[in-house]
Amino acid sequence: MNYQERFEEIYTAHIxxxxxxxxxxxxxxxxxxxxxxSTKYHCACEGGLVQHSVNVYEVLREKHFEEGDSEESFAICGLLHDLCKAQFYKVSTRNVKNEATGQWEKQPFYMVEDSFPYGHGEKSVFLIERFLRLKTSEAMAIRWHMGGFDETAKAGGFSISVAFEKYPIAVKLHLADLEATYLREKNTSAVNRK
Structure with a gap:
């Protein structure tokens, strides 16, 4: 089963x-x-966004689901937290010197082409809510899933702390996103193989 099939299986079963x-x-x-x-880090490859979305859902469900949690909320948050990245990247080319031949060759790479610059988590919330209503806890989790990497948090905003304190799913989604990105998706970049 490929990642799109897995995504759609989870989505239709729970959402x-x-x-x-x-x-x-x-x-x-x-x-x-x-x-x-991403452009060069985790899952910087064709189909990387759906791969990451499924991975985040699976970590979220495996590690953080507790009695009383909502299967639907976990599926929405895990699968759709990075919806903002749809229609966000563009494939372009650049010249790279082939060390073996000394020749310059065109190499494809991903670049950002953000036609709707609305932020990250807040853009995902906006796009989802064009179709379905989110619970407050889901909106908070998706909005703040970047944790301290979020631009507002980096600028010293305190809203993230309040959201994490009031909505446990927000903390759980952030942790699942970190684990998927830095542990499960290590060496998934077609650009940076380490």
């Missing part, structure tokens, strides 16, 4: 609220299932 079918139909019309998750 059933009004608008969920329309959101999935919209995702299929975007580059969500073929886009990278």
């Amino acid at each position: 059933t609220r009004e608008g969920s079918k329309e959101l999935l139909d919209w995702l299929r019309k975007t580059d969500f299932f073929t886009a990278p998750a």
Whole structure:
């Protein structure tokens, strides 16, 4: 089973609220299932975004699901937290010197082409809510999933601390995103193989 099939299997099994079918139909019309998750770090490869989304969901579900948690909320947060990256990357080329031959060769690379610069987590929340209503806890988790890497948090904003204190799923999503990115997705970049 490939990552798109796994994503759709989880999505259709757990996300059933009004608008969920329309959101999935919209995702299929975007580059969500073929886009990278980053320009050169984790999952910087074709299909990297859906791979990352499935990985985050799986870490979130395996490590942080507790009695009383919502399967639907976990699926929404894990699978859709990086929806902001659909229609966000563009493939371009640059000249790179081939060390073996000494010749310059065109190499493809991913670059950001943000046609809707609305932020990161907040953009994902906005895009999801065009189709389905999020619970407050889901919106907070998706908005703040970047944790201290979020630009507002880096600038000294305190809202993230309040969100983490009030909404445990926000902390759980951030931790799942970190583990997926830095542990499960190590060496998944087609650009930087380390």
